[in-house]
Amino acid sequence: MQNTNTNWHKWQQFFASRSDRQLPDLKSSDDYESVPRSVARSLAIFQLGESGGGTVVEQARQSTIPGIDEHYADAMKLFVAEENRHAALLAICVRNLGGSLISSNWTARLFVYARRLVGLRLKVLVLLAAEVVGICYYHLIATQLPQSRLRSILTQIVNDERAHLHFHCSFLRTQTNSQWRRKVFTVIWRITMVTAATAVLIDHRYTLRDLNLTIGIMWRRWTIYSRQAEKLVTNCPALPRDVSPESEPSNARKTSHDAMRGRYQTAFLAGSVE
Numbered sequence: 415m416q417n418t419n420t421n422w423h424k425w426q427q428f429f430a431s432r433s434d435r436q437l438p439d440l441k442s443s444d445d446y447e448s449v450p451r452s453v454a455r456s457l458a459i460f461q462l463g464e465s466g467g468g469t470v471v472e473q474a475r476q477s478t479i480p481g482i483d484e485h486y487a488d489a490m491k492l493f494v495a496e497e498n499r500h501a502a503l504l505a506i507c508v509r510n511l512g513g514s515l516i517s518s519n520w521t522a523r524l525f526v527y528a529r530r531l532v533g534l535r536l537k538v539l540v541l542l543a544a545e546v547v548g549i550c551y552y553h554l555i556a557t558q559l560p561q562s563r564l565r566s567i568l569t570q571i572v573n574d575e576r577a578h579l580h581f582h583c584s585f586l587r588t589q590t591n592s593q594w595r596r597k598v599f600t601v602i603w604r605i606t607m608v609t610a611a612t613a614v615l616i617d618h619r620y621t622l623r624d625l626n627l628t629i630g631i632m633w634r635r636w637t638i639y640s641r642q643a644e645k646l647v648t649n650c651p652a653l654p655r656d657v658s659p660e661s662e663p664s665n666a667r668k669t670s671h672d673a674m675r676g677r678y679q680t681a682f683l684a685g686s687v688e
């Protein structure tokens with residue numbers, strides 16, 4: 415692998431710094447009677463999507479494309495482990511809500527198919543689309559729930575996904591170092607995001623209806639985050655420090671390891687990690 419300007423070793427350290435987080439207890443005394451049943455089904459679909467991902471690690475390790483090194487593959491391995499932890503967290507949520515885990519779903523298959531269809535660059539682009547979808551969807555569900563362990567778990571996942579967004583953008587930025595590459599990225603990115611968002615709107619329509627989340631609310635938030643990701647990749651100046659952080663769930667930054675994570679996230683947003 416080649417030398418790179420991006421400090422993948424720091425990304426590896428970042429993911430390693432929070433790799434020992436424990437899962438919460440399975441049982442909770444919170445009352446989830448008021449939570450619609452459709453939420454459990456929705457989270458079960460996302461739980462399936464958060465599972466797996468080993469092939470991208472192998473691909474990152476064997477890839478000879480410029481801009482990455484062995485630390486990138488190591489960071490990718492820790493990233494996949496973090497996604498698998500999300501699957502475990504969501505399984506806890508689903509069980510607490512009285513729902514059942516699933517082993518197959520068409521939107522989860524769509525993401526897996528898209529990831530397998532293409533090389534590392536497009537695979538990471540699809541992963542980035544999943545981050546944008548996840549950040550918005552988990553956050554909006556959390557805002558509709560009462561203060562509870564379920565809400566705090568979703569908030570913790572949102573925080574993780576926001577770091578993942580920066581991780582994937584850092585990689586894609588190394589792959590779009592000419593104007594035509596940035597244009598190709600922008601076209602593929604927008605098509606991917608519209609496809610992903612449409613699939614989620616269809617598959618999760620009952621949950622959105624039950625939680626009074628309109629298509630307009632979802633679409634606006636997806637647009638904000640997808641444009642932020644696009645700008646991070648194509649190096650547009652004058653990025654906001656973050657996307658409306660005041661609108662994140664109120665306990666968004668109170669989970670364990672937040673001191674460490676907060677330092678790193680500040681570094682990401684200031685651009686000093688790279």
Ligand SMILES: [Fe+2]
Nearest residue numbers: 464497500548
């Ligand atoms: Fe995740």
Ligand SMILES: [Fe+2]
Nearest residue numbers: 497545575578
């Ligand atoms: Fe993620």
